[in-house]
Amino acid sequence: MSERLRPRDLALLAEETPTTPAHNATVEIFECAESGFDHDRLVELIRDRISFVPRYRQRLQQVPGRVANPVWVDDEHFDLAYHVRRSALPRPGTQDQLRELVARIVSRPLDRTRPLWEIYLVEGLAGGRVALLSKAHQVLVDGAETVDLGQLLLDVQPEPKVLGGDEWMPQRGPTSAAMLVDAARDSLTDPRTVLDTARGTTGSLLRAAEATAGTAGRIVGGLAGRRPQRDGALGGPLSQQRRIVTVETRLQDYRKVRDVHGGTVNDVILxxxxxxxxxxxxxxxxxxxxxxxIRAVVPVSVIDTELEATSLGSQIAAHYVDLPVGEASPVVRLHQVSYSFQVHKETGRGVAANRLAGIAGFAPTTFHAIGSRVAAREVRRGYQLSVTNVPGPQSALYAAGARMVASYPVHPLVQGHPLAVGVTSYDGGVFYGITADRDQLPDADLLGTCISEALDELLDTANGGRSRARRGRRTSGTSGPTGATGPTGAVTSGTPDRPDRPARPRGSRS
Structure with a gap:
């Protein structure tokens, strides 16, 4: 019997619109001059390891009459060449050109008639580098049944392990009659099936009504000659286009600030x-x-048996932080952020960053996916921004012999939230991926510059005001024609290699 889609996943599907496609993405940069990493080797690598994530070869199928939730079935026409794609920039491709291409690709929704993922190998980058852009739907990667494929493609040594793949043969999909029989059987043997179906149907109708009401309001406003009301930089209706901004900084700078002022690396990043x-x-x-x-939702890793289990050794919970943007002092801002996490640390549920960084493979891609699900679930609680910080391994990883030198998370946006920030630490670097709505935030690239300067400001306080060298590299991209991406991932406190000292909370200055 095929596995039935869970209510929380059905809600994610129902909330997806052309302006809010619900997929996560990751942009990874590789040095491949010596390894010969190319499209053929990528296809070979994925073919060797896709058997460890069988849902990557499955698609969703509706039950006739929608009398039960959809089911996962094998895609009888699964074509790896469709999902693993090849693209290129005009040589030598710049980072700005790469981000523009990424924005275009992540703006396009995934095809629901096929397995819900795509990977692009982007060639032509300056210096002989290539980029790997992966996108996967939120319902595909839940951290429980399925981890992100990107977690399985990287090795700790240049020589890739050969895992052997499998001789996969798809099971024939169930007929309409069989699906109805299975739905009836599930309803009789498991009362939760009826309740889940009712919840999914009711939720879909309510969300459709909300969307219709919102559309009608915008139409009426337009007929009356009024422009749609905007909610400022952190709110408002979304377009189908995105901007992608990336910032690369060094982990040692955050550690230096932490060592001088206390707190954790996570506190310094926030x-x-x-x-x-x-x-x-x-x-x-x-x-x-x-x-x-600014009210921010920051998903955190916890040990809590009451939350949905994952295969990564911890659960992900929403944590709310009021980011003190009105405070002029960078040190006071740091202590206020640290204090907001003190209660979470004192519960004893928190998971150390070095534990997460030591998970096999490149776990940040999966943690970001889970975190985005948490942010989507919490959207009705009224936060303004989603921020995700995931610690990764502090040693180099390789894909088919090519060394990964950078990894930028790209989160999906949720309705009414034109900005989301994801952060991944890896091999001595801290990499920011900022997703912004193209129409709402045409100056999103300036935010990348401001983040680099904010780190310089904190470093200046740690250096006693002696020097202020520019530490971060900011690069921004423009958007493509359709679609979206979006928010959140999984945040943890600490650093990958040593425990942190708690910050001494101090008062605010106006």
């Missing part, structure tokens, strides 16, 4: 984002009075 938001908002026509604090 304080850096806070300072970047403050400076960015001050460049706009909006007053900081409306943004004294």
């Amino acid at each position: 304080a850096t984002i806070t300072g970047g938001l403050r400076a960015w908002l001050m460049t706009r026509d909006e007053s900081l009075r409306g943004f004294r604090r």
Whole structure:
């Protein structure tokens, strides 16, 4: 019998619209001059390891009459060449050109008639590098039944392990009659099936009504000659286009700030984002009075048996932080952020960053996927921004012999939230991936610059004001024609290699 889609996953599907496609993406950069990493080797690598994530060869099939939730079935026409694609930039391709291409690709929704994932090998980058862009739907990667394929493609040594693949033969999909019989059997043997179906149907109708009401309101406003109301930099209706901004910084800079001022690396990263938001908002026509604090949802890794289990050794829970963008002092901002995490640390449920960084493979891709699901679930609680920080391994990883030198998360946006921030630490670097709505935030690239300068500001305080060298590299991209991407991942406190000292909370200065 095929596995039935769970209600929480059905809700994710029902909430997906052309302006809010619900897939996560990751952009990884590889040095491949000596390895010969190319499209053929990528296909070979995926063919060797896809058997460890069988859902990557399955698609969703509706039950006739929608009397039960959809089921996962093998795709009888599965074509690896469709999912593993090849693209190129005009040589020598720049980072800006890469981000523009990424924005175009992540803006396109996935085809629901096929397995819900795609991978692009992008050639032509300067320096003989290539980029790997992967996108997978939120219902595909849940961390429980399925981890992200990207977690399985990387090795700790240049010589790839040969795992052998499998001689996969798809099972024939169930007939309509068989699906109805299975639905009836499930309803009789498991009462939760009826309840899940009712919840899914009711939720779909309510979400459709909300969407219709919102559309009608915008139409009426247009007929009356009024432009749709905007909610400032961190709210408002989304378009079908995105901007992608990336920032590369060094982990040692965050450790230095932590060693001087206390707290954790996670606290320093959030304080850096806070300072970047403050400076960015001050460049706009909006007053900081409306943004004294920005309510952020920051998914955290915890040990909690009451939450949905994952295969990664911990659960992911939503944690809310009020980012103090109205505070002028970078040190006070850091201590206020640290204090907001103190209660979470004292519960004893938190998971150390070095434990997460030591998970086999490249677990950040899976943690970001789970975190985005948490953010989507929490959207009705009224947060303004989703932020995800996932610690990764602090040694080099390889794909078919090519060394990975950077990894940028790209999260999906949820309705009414034109900005999301993801952060991944890996091999001595801290990599920011910022997703922004193209129409709402045409100046999103400036936010990347402000984040780099906010880190410099914190470093300046750690250095006693002696020097202020530019530490981060900011690069931004423009969007493509259709679709979206979006928010959140999994945040943990600490660093990958040593415990952190708690910050001493201090008062705010106005």
